[in-house]
Amino acid sequence: MTEMMKAVLLHGFGGPEVLRYEDAPRPTPASGEVLVRVHAASLNPPDLYLRDGYRALPPEWQPDPVFPLILGTDVSGVVAAVGDSVSGLGVGDEVYAMVRFPEDLMKGSSAYAEYVGIPASEVALKPAGIDHVQAAGAPMSLLTAWQFLVDLGHDAANPFQPFRHEPIALNGKTVLVNGAGGGVGHLAVQVAKWKGARVIAVASGKHEALLRELGADVFIDYTKTAAETVVDDVDLVVDAVGGADMERWLTVLKDGGALYLVNPLGFSGHDEAARRHITVSSTQVRSSGAQLAEAGRLLENGTIRVIVDSTYPLADASAAHERASRGNVQGKIVLVAA
Template sequence: MQLKTMRAIRQSMLGGPEVLELVSMPRPEPRATEVLVRVAAAGVNPVDWKTRSGYGGIGKPPFILGWDVAGTVEAVGSGVTRFAVGDRVFGMPEFPSEAGGYAQYVTARARHLAKMPERLGFVDAAAMPLSSLVAWQALVDTASVGPGDRILIQGAAGGVGHLAVQIAKSLGAYVLGTCAPRDVTFLHGLGVDEAIDFTQQDAASTVRDVDVVLDLVGGPVSMASLPVLRDGGLLISVPPFTDLVPIRTAAGDRIRVTDILVEPDRTGMEAIADLVEQDQLRVRVAHVFALEDAARAHELGETGAARGKIVLTAGAWARMPKIQSSVRQTIISTKCGAAAPQKETS
């Protein structure tokens, strides 16, 4: 017998992590072109706590946060031909509108999801969509990166950055990445050609002739990235609150400058799934929380101390197949760690 109710994390007001409440509510039903997904895991991203605090665009509370989801198709609406009940799927539905990923069930348009790679577990799958799509849409759709291109990734060890490194390498690029001292070895393990410890080396004064800069840090880093670019190069600034007007003025006609807002992308998700199957893309999962501990997950995320992605689990995840992370994961019950000296703000 199918449950008609579900547990979800909902907020009725804007504020700190304490506004996130565990509630019981009616389970959604799929409409035409939608599927109902039984959520096994949901990713936690910086946009989540920014939206919780009032900087997002999904309107006034009450609402349910969360866009990155991985789970199993429970039901299909009319017109759906891509999926069947029982399929394992992952994706980033409805972004930037409300998707409701912090819940046991979510409905999504079928074309906002992709089938999970066989080798990927639910936790890893939930950690990937938003971050990997930002990287894919920046490097492939926006920059058209190809073999031999020189790419500098500012914040290369972060949630988006470490995936961008691997995607850029899969495209044949020469990849430079800035990071904290503790992550130099990690980046070399991902295949980065030059890992730059930003506490010891100023990329703006030592790096030149870069074709593309993917800035995941924002603020003054975008402006400081201009000198590294060749004439006709491209600066992609991902953090949403970076003022591009003075950067474009300084860049003049020499450098192209753009921002980017990620969007649901079935084709991109399928390409990402292919990279996973080919063992060219792995996600770094730092911490796993139970759904009811969403507030603790946000507390940790906002410190910048998580060295990798944070994931919520919405069910008996330990009994699900292929759930172990390909990099690293832990179960967290208390906040821990110190803030990282450099972090993505996207």
């Protein structure tokens, strides 16, 4: 008889209301996997895009998954079972991970559930001193900041450009982070500061006190001041927002600087960037237990903090998605399993 669990199931694309908390078959760990009893899972933009059917993409890129599917990549929990060929992890270990990303980008990585099977290579021990809610908020956002700013950590083909993304040295440099109050942004501010940069944080005014506390040297409230009109001679811009007019960041960069685009779709300033020898680069974040273990030491010693905007019971995932759709999120939204 199949063992069951509770999970948030998606039976068809749509708004937050299509997420249903129902019974689902409990997975068993395959060879090389661990089964994790989920204590918390966080929301990330790909969760919202997939729930909606990636409607912003061209039709030929849109997913055609087998329903029902389970959203979610980021988890923190406890190892409940270990598959064959797994060493270094055991039942009872507290762990965190970003699950099968981007491999399961278009079909869901199944983290919005009481249990999830995860390749052991993607799992790291949860940093001591932080709880499961904070740990669940870290993986995708922290790995994004880490792979953009510290170490790419893999040689997989880059879907956004023909060349490998290469982080630049940040010690003594000036770094501007756009979208500094969000999941990736608030961690990018802290990672850049840890690497020795002077950091300019751009976000709405509600985030100012927090971002200064997290190490921002300069804060710009974009609702009152267009950052590109008051800043220049920047070494690196990290744009964690995307959307229209990303080209404006070229005006704040010194010749020979760099522009890192977390979501590069729609950028059209390559000619000007080439003329001024500005490196425009992006990359697709990828799961890595080794990098979570390395970055986790900074969470453990308090050098980096994960800020939680709000928490919701797993059963109320639809309300959490509704919160995310309203925007102006400070840090991460986290689902807490019963």
